[in-house]
Amino acid sequence: MPRLDVREISPVNRHEKIHEEFEGMDPGETLTIVNDHEPKPLYYEMAAEVPTFDEEAYEVRQDAPDEFVAEFPKSEE
Incomplete structure (x- = not known):
């Protein structure tokens, strides 16, 4: 499962990298x-x-005050 910590990426570049x-x-x-x-x-x-993007299966949790972990599933269709 791919994992990307975007906290070290400049905010202006985060969405592009995620996409x-x-x-x-x-x-x-x-x-x-x-x-x-x-x-x-x-x-x-x-x-x-x-x-x-399977928005129905999206999940997010907060592990620390500055750490949110979000799951972005890709549909099988």
Whole structure:
């Protein structure tokens, strides 16, 4: 399962890098993102723009005050 810690990536470049990683995945895989805030804007962006994003299976948890772990699954269709 691909995992990407974006906390070290400049905020202006984060979404581009995430989209690149997601596009490179096989159907049925899940991209795990580690971020310093809850990635709600990214969730809405993916839901609106990426047909292969399985928004129903999306999950997020907060492991620390500055550590949010989000699961972005790619549909098998």
